[in-house]
Amino acid sequence: MVKASREISGPARRRAKKPRGRAAAADRPADAGILSATPVLPDRRDAPLPAENLPLILEVAPSDDYALLDSGDGRKLEQYGPYRIVRPEAQALWRPTLDQRDWQKVDAVFTGDTSEEGLGRWRFPGEPLGEVWPMMYDGISYLGRFTSFRHVGVFPEQAPHWAHMDGLIRQAGRPVRVLNLFGYTGLASLVAARAGAAVTHVDASKKAIGWARENQQMAGMSEKPIRWICEDAVKFVEREARRGNGYDIILLDPPAYGRGPKGEVWQLFEQLAAMIEACRAILTREPLAVVLTAYSIRASFYSIHALMRERFAGMGGTIESGELLIREKSANRLLSTSLFSRWVAK
Numbered sequence: 001m002v003k004a005s006r007e008i009s010g011p012a013r014r015r016a017k018k019p020r021g022r023a024a025a026a027d028r029p030a031d032a033g034i035l036s037a038t039p040v041l042p043d044r045r046d047a048p049l050p051a052e053n054l055p056l057i058l059e060v061a062p063s064d065d066y067a068l069l070d071s072g073d074g075r076k077l078e079q080y081g082p083y084r085i086v087r088p089e090a091q092a093l094w095r096p097t098l099d100q101r102d103w104q105k106v107d108a109v110f111t112g113d114t115s116e117e118g119l120g121r122w123r124f125p126g127e128p129l130g131e132v133w134p135m136m137y138d139g140i141s142y143l144g145r146f147t148s149f150r151h152v153g154v155f156p157e158q159a160p161h162w163a164h165m166d167g168l169i170r171q172a173g174r175p176v177r178v179l180n181l182f183g184y185t186g187l188a189s190l191v192a193a194r195a196g197a198a199v200t201h202v203d204a205s206k207k208a209i210g211w212a213r214e215n216q217q218m219a220g221m222s223e224k225p226i227r228w229i230c231e232d233a234v235k236f237v238e239r240e241a242r243r244g245n246g247y248d249i250i251l252l253d254p255p256a257y258g259r260g261p262k263g264e265v266w267q268l269f270e271q272l273a274a275m276i277e278a279c280r281a282i283l284t285r286e287p288l289a290v291v292l293t294a295y296s297i298r299a300s301f302y303s304i305h306a307l308m309r310e311r312f313a314g315m316g317g318t319i320e321s322g323e324l325l326i327r328e329k330s331a332n333r334l335l336s337t338s339l340f341s342r343w344v345a346k
């Protein structure tokens with residue numbers, strides 16, 4: 001973990017007095033690193049809390065590009081563009097609705113059989129498939145991808161956040177700067193850029209940044225202003241705070257545990273409060289939203305709601321929290337994927 005108290009002193013601190021990106025320094029801790037190992041978070045007990053809107057359940061319905069076809073017995077059957085894919089799903093405690101034959105007529109099954117990385121962890125009942133295939137989200141082309149960790153290069157349940165952000169950017173009527181932390185394959189970054197924002201995308205994995213750049217090309221959006229940054233999210237946010245760079249919208253979808261490119265350790269439960277504080281500190285003077293998603297189920301959405309509400313005291317706006325769900329095509333059941341909490345200015 002960076003000793004930011006040391007880094008914020010001297011020239012860097014002087015620079016922070018003249019914010020280049022109009023970062024709102026309002027009650028940014030002046031002398032302590034926001035994300036230092038034992039962060040001292042500002043006490044805002046007298047500041048009014050944002051309004052609240054919960055539970056807010058954001059749901060993804062089946063579409064031609066993506067559909068949750070069925071689930072049950074600890075697995076899910078999904079359609080990703082041309083392919084039907086079976087993957088493990090711990091939440092699917094019920095029985096499948098579709099016939100066993102439907103579960104057998106599939107293109108790929110995640111087995112996780114080998115400890116090796118890559119396609120070996122997938123089984124292709126028909127002809128062997130390549131690592132990637134073309135996909136589409138709301139007119140944006142990108143690549144689906146068989147990865148060793150069971151993921152397929154996209155988290156479709158994030159779509160309501162993308163649509164919400166798209167609306168905020170288009171309605172702003174001014175240049176908007178978006179920061180996508182833990183950005184993975186960059187769908188959110190592409191949606192933001194298409195809506196007209198200048199985007200900064202940060203991820204610790206060189207591989208994921210490469211995939212995101214391929215998606216940018218695939219979408220025909222190479223000319224759009226997206227900065228791709230392979231860095232530890234904590235370090236990046238600390239540096240932006242020191243430089244006085246600000247963002248109007250911040251998305252963060254941190255894993256429970258992760259590593260930065262130089263081995264920096266990310267632990268959600270230890271660092272999330274300081275990270276949210278740091279995100280607040282790098283908002284512009286007219287910010288639009290901060291969207292936090294957590295796939296870690298040791299917490300409830302009430303926990304991340306309470307954290308966001310406390311950390312955004314004095315900012316006005318509303319904190320909306322709930323779950324991201326995918327609606328199943330076969331039985332109309334809802335599959336819960338993650339928790340979220342977002343601060344919205346209006």
Ligand SMILES: C[S@@+](CC[C@H](N)C(=O)[O-])C[C@H]1O[C@@H](n2cnc3c(N)ncnc32)[C@H](O)[C@@H]1O
Pocket residue numbers: 153154155158181182183184185186187188202203204205208231232233234253254255257258259260264265266
């Ligand atoms: C759950 S994925 C994010 C999914 C993404 N929001 C989406 O919808 O596609 C988590 C990402 O965090 C990245 N990551 C893990 N630890 C990190 C760290 N310390 N700093 C920056 N990124 C990190 C991983 O490489 C991975 O791409």
